[in-house]
Amino acid sequence: MSRKKIKKKGIQSAIRKIFENKPDQKYTAKEISAILQITDKNMRKLVLSILNDLKSENFLNEFQRGYFILNDNFQNSFIGTVDSTSRGAAYIVIPDRDGDIYVAPENTNKAFHGDEVEVEITRQRKNKTEGRIVRIINRKSSQFIGTLDVRNKFAFLILDNNKINVDFYIPLEKLKGAKNNEKVIARMTSWPKGVDSPYAEVLEVIGSPGDNDAEMYSILFKNEFEIEFPQEVIQESENVGIELDQEEVKNRRDLRDKLTFTIDPFDAKDFDDALSYEELENGNIEVGVHIADVSQYVEPGTAMDKEALKRGNSVYLEDRVIPMLPEQLSNFACSLRPNEDKFAFSAIFELDDNGKVQKEWFGKTVIHSDYRFAYEDAQEVIEGKSDTLKKEILAMDKIAKTIRKERMENGALSIESEEVSFVFDDEGMPNGVVKKVSKDANKLIEEFMLLANKRVALFLGKLPGDKGSNDQCIYRCHDKPSIDKLNTFSVFIEKFDYEMEFENIDNVSKKINGLLNKIKDTPEYDLIQSMAIRSMAKATYQTNNIGHYGLAFKYYTHFTSPIRRYADLVVHRLLMDKLENKQKNYGNKLNEISEHISKQERKAIESERESNKFFQAKYLQDKVGEEYEGTVSGLADFGMFVRMNENHCEGMITINSLPNDNYYFDNDSFQIIGRRTEEVFNFGDQVKVKVVGVDMLKKQVDLELVQ
Template sequence: MSRKKLKKKGIEAAIRKIFERQPDQKYNAKEVSAILQITDKNMRKLVLSILNDLKSQNYLNEFQKGYFIFNDSYQNNFIGTVDATSRGSAYIIIDELDSDIFVQAHNLENALHGDTVEVEVIKQRKNKTEGRIKKVVNRKTTQFVGTLDVKNKFAFLILDNNKINVDLYIPLEKLKGAKSGEKAIGRITSWPKGVDNPFGEILEVIGMPGNNDAEMLSILFKNEFEIKFPQKVIEEAEKVGMDLDQEEVKNRKDLRNKLTFTIDPFDAKDFDDALSYEVLENGNIEVGIHIADVSHYVRKGTAMDEEAYQRGNSVYLEDRVIPMLPEQLSNMACSLRPNEDKFAFSAMFEMNEQGEIYKEWFGKTVIHSDYRFAYEDAQEVIEGKSDTLKEPILALDQIAKRLRKERLKNGALSIESEEVSFIIDEEGKPTGVAKKITKDANKLIEEFMLLANKRVALFVGKLPGNKGSNSQFIYRCHDKPVIEKLQTFSVFINKFDYDLEFENIDNVAQKINGLLSKIKDTPEYDLIQTMAIRSMSKANYQTNNIGHYGLAFDFYTHFTSPIRRYADLVVHRILLDHLNKKQKNYGNQLNEISEHISNQERKAIEAERESNKFFQAKYLVDKIGEEFEGTVSGLADFGMFVKMNDNHCEGMITIQSLPDDNYYFDNDKFQIIGRQTKYTFNFGDQVKVKIKDVDMLKKQVDLTLIE
C-alpha cells in the first residue's frame, strides 16, 4: 500500500473516532482539522474528501451544508452468505440489503462458497458496496469432492467446485490408501491463520475420473445430495407393506369400479398420477385425477419425512434417478401400478366436453388402475392407430386441447423447454442423442395435472369472499418478466430479422407466442425458444401468492407429484386439514419450507445440467477431428458457443482461435467483430466446425471454425 493511501487510511480512522465519541455533535471540515491539528491546506482538502466519502457510505449524515453528524442508524457489519465467483472474488448476500456486498479475493480470508460470514463494509459507492470478511460464522460444509494429486511428501485434493478457489492439503498419512488421479471425498481438519490451503484428510474414494459412477457421485456430492438413505429411513420404509389396511379402506371413497389408467414415459417406475373417466347419466363427464397418497405413509415427524424434506425432490441424472423417497415407497407401495389397489388423494371434476366445470370434489380414495399407457401408446390412440380405450382417451384429449386453448387465450406462454438426453448402452457408454418431442399425449396429461394443481390452489388458497390469498399455504409462483431482460431478448431476435417491441408486460406472452408459432419450422426455433425461457423469471415456492405468470393462473400450487416433490406432500397435508375443517397456524414454518425446497430445486437443476454436460463430453470424445454443421448459440468476450445441428451438443470456439483477423466482442451489438475485416458473428449464424478437443474433467468441448 502506498504512503499516501496509508496516510488517508489513518486520517479516516481518526475522523471516525471523533464522531463515534461525540455521536450527537456536528462538525465541519475546519473543526475536524483543528481537532486533528491539521494546518496544511492540501491535508485539509483531504479531510473534506474523507468526510464526503463517509457520507456516501452512510456513516455520516450532512446535518446542514458543510456540517456532518454521526448516522446513528449506520451499520458497518452484516451477516450474510458467500456467493463465490470462479475468478476468486465473491458477493455476500445479505437478506436485509437490496444489493450484495462485493468482496475481492484477498479480503475473503478463509471464507468459502456457501459459508455464513460476518462482513465489514469498507467502501460504498453509488452502485457498489465493497467489504471484507471479518470471520466465518458457520462453515456450509467441510467435505468436498475432487481429484487427488499425490506428491512425494504430501498430496492435494483438487476440488471439482470451480467456486472454491483453494485445494485441500492432504498429509500422506491421511490418504487412507487413495492414489493419485482418483476422485475422492475429503474433509477439512484445520485451517491455520495465514496459511493459503486448508489441511484435510480423505474420507472415501469414489473412483477414477471419466467413470460414470464416479462422475455422477461427484456431481451429487458437490450439489449436496445424499446418495444413500439413512438406516432409520430404510427401516421405516421396509415396514410399509403392499397390502391395504382394510379399516382405512372403509374411511375412503371407493373408486375401484371406475375405469382408471396411467400415462407415463415408457421407462417410468414411479406412477404418481392416474386418470379415471366416466360418462354420467346427465351426459356430463366425470374426470378423476388421482394422486399417490404419500402423506398416508410418510407421516410428519418421521425419519422418512425428515429425509424427504432435506432432499426436497428427486434428482434425474442422465443414467440414474436419486429418489426423494426409498424405492419401497416410490416404486412399490405408493406407486399407482396397474392391476393393484392403491390409496390416492383425488380431485374429481364433473364437466362438459368443453372442459367447463360444474362440480368438484377433493378427498382420500382407494383406486385400481386398469391399464398402463406409455406416452407413445396413448399417442397412437389419438392418431387413430390403436383402439385401446379409444373413447376415454379421445374425449380427454379434446378436453385437454380446449383447456390449453383457454390458457393461451388468457395470456399463458406457449414455450416448451428443449430436452435432450443420451441413449446409454449396458456398458454406460452414450451411443446416441434423443430429443424429447412433446405430442398430444404428453399435453393431455399436462393439462389435467395443471387443472388439479390450479383447482387445489383455489380451493385452499383463496380466502372466502374474494378477500385475497391464504398465507398458510404453499403456492407455486412465477413472477412477471423484467423489462430489461425482455429488451435484451428483443435485441437477440433482431439478429434473425425478427422485430418485437415490448412496451408493457401485458402483451408479452401474446407476442412471444406469435413469434414462436411463426418460426416453428425454422432452424433458429430451438435457440430462440431457449432464449425466451432465459428472459423469464424463475418459478419458485412462496406463501405470498403472486400468481403464475407463465401459466396465466392467479392461483397455482404443486399437488400432483408427491413421490418426487416435497412441496406436493406438504400441500396434501394442508388440503386434508382444510377438508377436515382444521385451521392450523404454521407461523414461519411454511416460509422456511418454501425457501428450502426452492433451493433444493435449483441444485437439482444444476446437477442435471452437469450430468448432461458429462455425457455430452463422453459422447463426443471419440469424435475429435470430425466436422459438423452448427448454429451459433452464444456469444461472450472469450468466444462463441456453437450447437451442432445433428447431435444437439454444444462446444466453444475461443475468440483467439477465430481465423484471419483479431476479433472482439461488442456487448451493445451482441456481435463478435473483426477489427480489420469488420466481419461479424451473430447469434443464429450457420457455421461449420471441427471438434478440436474434449476435456472430460471440465466436461468441456473445444471447437475450431472451418467455415
C-alpha cells in the same frame, strides 16, 4: 496499486475511525486535517474529497455546510451468505436487503462458497456496493470432493467445485491409501496464517475421474444431496406393505370399477398419477385425476417424513434418479402400477364439452389402473395408429386441447420444455442423443394435471367471499418478468431480425407466444425459446399467493406428484385437514418449508445441469477432430458457445482462438467483433466447428472455428 491510491485508502480508513470513535461529534475538513496532522494544501483537499465520498456513501451526514457527522442510520456491516464466482470474487447475499455486496478476490478472507460471513462495506456507488469479509461465522461444510495430485513429499486436492478457488494441501500420511488421480472426499483440518492453501486429510476414495458413479456422486455431494437413505428411514419403509389395509378401504370412495389408466415415459417406475374416464347420462364427462396417496404411508414427524423434507424432491440425473422416498414406497407401495389396487387422493371433475368444470369432488379413494400407456402408445391412439381405448383417449385429448386454448387466450406462455437426453449402452457409455418433443399425449396429461393443481389451490386458498388468499397454504408462484430482462430479450432477438417492444407486462406473454408460433420451424426457435425462458422469473413455493404468471392462473399449487415433491405431500395434508374441517394454525412453519423446498429445487436443477454437461463431454470424448455444423448459443468476453446441430451438445470457442483478427466482446451490442476486419459474431449465427479437446475434470468441450 499507485502510492496515491494507497495514501487515500489509508486516510479514508483513519477518517472512518475518527467518526466511529465519536459518533455524536461533528467535524470540519480542517478539524479532521488537524487531528491527522495534515498540513499540505493538496492533502487537505484530499481530506475534503474523502469526506464528500463518505457522505455520498451514506456513511456521513453533512450536519450543516462544511460540518460532517456520523450517519446514525448507516449500517456498515452485515451477516450474509457467500455466493462465489469461478474467478475468486464473491457476492454476499444478505436476507431482507436489496442488492448483494460485491467482494473482490483479495478481500474474501479465506471464505468459501456457501459460508455464513460478516461483511463490512468499503465502498458504495450508485449501482454497486463493495465490501470485505471480516470474519467467517459458519463454514457451510468441512468436507470437500476433488481429484488428487500426489507429488513426492505431499499432495494437493483439486476441488470439483469451481466456486472454491483454492487447492487443498494434504500431507502424504493423511492420504489413507488414496492414489494419484483418484477422486476422494477430504476434510479440511486447518488453514494456518500466511499459508496459501488449507490443510486437509482424505476420508474416502470414491473412484476415478470420468467414472459415471464417481462423477454423479461428486455432483450430488457438492449440492448436498445424499444417495443413501439413513437406516432408520429404510426400516420404516420396509414396514410398509404392498397389500392394502382392508379397514382403510372401507373408509374410502371405491373407484376400482372405473376405467382407469396411466400415461408416463416408457421407462417410468414411479407412477404418481392416473386418469379415469366416464360418460355421464347428461352428456358431460367425468374425469378423475388420481394421485398416489403418499400421506397414507408417510406421517408427519416420522423418519421418512423428515428425510423427504430434507431432500425436498427427487433428483433426475442423466443416468439415474435419486428419489425423495425409499424405493419400497416410490416404486411399489405408493406407485399406481397397472393391475393393482392402490390408495389414491383424487380430484374428480364433471366437465362439459367446453372443458368447463360443472362439479368437483376431492377425497381419499381406492383405484385400480387397467392400462399402462407410454406417451408413445397414447400418441399412436391420437394419431389414429392404434385403437386401444380410442374413444376415451380422443375424448380426453379434445377436452385437453380446449382447456389449453383457453389458457393461452388468458395469457399463459406457450413455452415447451426442450429436453435432450442421452442413450446409454450396457456399460453406461452415452452412445446417442435424443431430443424429447412434447406431443399431444404429453399435453393431454399436462392439462389435466394443471387442472387438478389449479382447482385444489382454489379450494384450499380462496377465502370465502373472495376476500383474498389463505396464507395457511403452499402455493406455486411465478412472478411477472422484469422489464430490464425483457429489454435484454428484445435486444437478443434483434440479432435474428425480429422486433419486439414491451410497453407493459400485461401483453408480454401474447407477444412472446406470437413470436414463438411464427418461428416454430426455424433453426433459431430453440435458442430464442431458451432465451425467453431465461428472461422470466423463477417459479417458487410461497405462502403469500402472487399467482402464476406463466400459466395465467391466479391460484396454483402442486398436488399431483407427492412421490417426487415434498410440496405435494404437504398440500395433500392441508387438503385433508380442510375436508375434515380441522382448523390448524401452522404459524411460520409453512413459510419455512416453502423456502427450504424452493432452495432444494434450485440445487436439484443445478445437479441435473452438471450431469448433462458431464455426459456431453463424455459423449464427445472420442470425437476429437470431428467437424459439426452448429449455432452460436452464447457470447461472453472470453469467447462464444456453440450448440452443435446434430447432437445438441454445447462447446466453447475461446475468443483468442478466433482466426484472422483480434476480436473483442461488445457488451452493448452483444456481439464479438474483429478489431481490424470488423467481422461480427451474433447469437444464432450458423458456423462450422471442430472438436479440439474435452476436459472431463471441468466438464468442458473445446471447439475451434472451421468456417
